[in-house]
Amino acid sequence: MSVAKLVYAVFILHLFNSFLYSCSSNDLSQIPKNFLTLAKREDFFNWMVGIRRRIHEHPELGYEEVETSKLVRTELGKMGVSYKYPVAVTGVIGYIGTGHAPFVALRADMDALPIQEMVEWEHKSKIPGKMHACGHDAHTTMLLGAAKLLKEHQEELQGTVVLVFQPAEEGGAGAKKIVEAGVLEKVDAIFGLHVSNLLGLGQLSSREGLLMAGSGRFKAKISGRGGHAALPQFAIDPVLAASNVIQSLQQLVSREADPLDSQVVTVAKFEGSDAFNVIPDSVTIGGTFRALSPRGLEQLKIRIEQVITTQASVSMCNATVDFLEDVNPPFPPTVNDKDLHLFYESISVDMLGTENYFETLPVMVSEDFSFYQEAMPGHFSFLGMQDKTHSPMANPHSPFFEVNEESLPYGASLLASLATRHLLESSSSPNKSNMKDEL
Known part of the structure; x- marks a missing residue:
């Protein structure tokens, strides 16, 4: 064994002994x-x-x-x-x-x-x-x-x-x-x-x-009637309905939540047609909601479903909401x-x-x-x-x-x-x- 390795081994042994001494002497702070x-x-x-x-x-x-x-x-x-x-x-x-x-x-x-x-x-x-x-x-x-x-x-x-x-x-x-x-x-x-x-x-x-915060997830399918983009009068546009839904969801925090009880609603997913000139039959949106209290989290969940289904109906669309709890249970705070x-x-x-x-x-x-x-x-x-x-x-x-x-x-x-x-x-x-x- 080289001198350097021997010195290193002695140093490590000293550290171990120091540690053990600290514990045995009840000097827990060390x-x-x-x-x-x-x-x-x-x-x-x-x-x-x-x-x-x-x-x-x-x-x-x-x-x-x-x-x-x-x-x-x-x-x-x-x-x-x-x-x-x-x-x-x-x-x-x-x-x-x-x-x-x-x-x-x-x-x-x-x-x-x-x-x-x-x-x-x-x-x-x-x-x-x-x-x-x-x-x-x-x-x-x-x-x-x-x-x-x-x-x-x-x-x-x-x-x-x-x-x-x-x-x-x-x-x-x-x-x-x-x-x-x-x-x-x-x-x-x-x-x-x-x-x-x-x-x-x-x-x-x-x-x-x-x-x-506690958090949950949601996914909603908003269904209308597809058609050609040049003839919107023959379609029921779920894209417009989903846009209105997203705007309305933002008001849950700004208008309904106690400013001292922080909450977040974020729509992070929006899927529809891949074509530029087709109004799709349906779109899917999804996102997360968060609150610092269990009560706030539950209230957001109730209102998210109400806003999505009701706002979609204003645009003559139907909506279903899934909170994905079987796969992604909501997290408590x-x-x-x-x-x-x-x-x-x-x-x-x-x-x-x-x-x-x-x-x-x-x-x-x-x-x-x-x-x-x-x-x-x-x-x-x-x-x-x-x-x-x-x-x-x-x-x-x-x-x-x-x-x-x-x-x-x-x-x-x-x-x-x-x-x-x-x-x-x-x-x-x-x-x-x-x-x-x-x-």
Whole structure:
């Protein structure tokens, strides 16, 4: 062994011993920094980058994550981590720790989007029309990184960490299927995160209570009578009817919603004839509706159907509305547990300092993580990846979306810290929850 390698090995051993000493001496505040140091090791970082790029090159849509889940299972197997598969079609549930309570869960989503990647680089998507345009490849990698950190320190875990590699977050409500599978029934708390192009690299942001909107989808078919564009008097024009419908839908928010209860209705799909001189028999429109409260979401749903059917009839057309709930159940609002947020904030500050933690306002994007929060206490947060030396990064769901791979160690160490500290604090609490339970 060369002198350089020997020095490096001694340094890593010192880090491990420092970590173990911190835990055994109850200096829990050092755990996040120690994990971050370990996650930034060159070999560890390069391993994560390699995984993330392999996932990115082979994106898979919701419930199609066959190769992605295979990669996850392979890496867990190399670590010696036990797991269940399949769960919720293509999901993987891993376990690290004692096998006994308390239980804490960490979640990552695995699915990609039906978007053609426009970023030219060596590891561009190899699947036409599919792309990891929302960072789920990074989330999956971060959870695998957390698993590696946790497995390396398994003897320090005072309970069991449940690793949730979830399919179909992008509209398929994979979280709902995970909950319904019953694999999280003994879990006391669950944590999730999402990369953000709006925060600086390594910065963290979240809030107590309401964080993200609930959302639903709709599709409507508006039927009239087709004809030649030069003879509109012999047709019943569904295009005009649909145009009037779209205008009327915009008034639901501007005229009916409480200005202090934010809501959104967006029509993002409009399909009709492919010809320039033909009035089609029907057109199809579709979109999304969002609200910060369950009541607001339900009211929007009722009024969207009323407006579409009634406004279509004004133009002598018929309309049918489908809210696609069999395939895409509406997402509830994402609401962070108060106690878990205080806990998360302490972890964030211990790892990165007060200057790198920010309280956010509620946002109108949505997350199926909310299904976990309906079943158990949960907390969701955002991890920054914008490098100050880089031009502004594209928003999620853009064909130009990129992931700053320097963010991977931050996500892995944050997740590992949340799980480790939560188990340590739960096991030392006078009110130990579920201590009679085991896997």
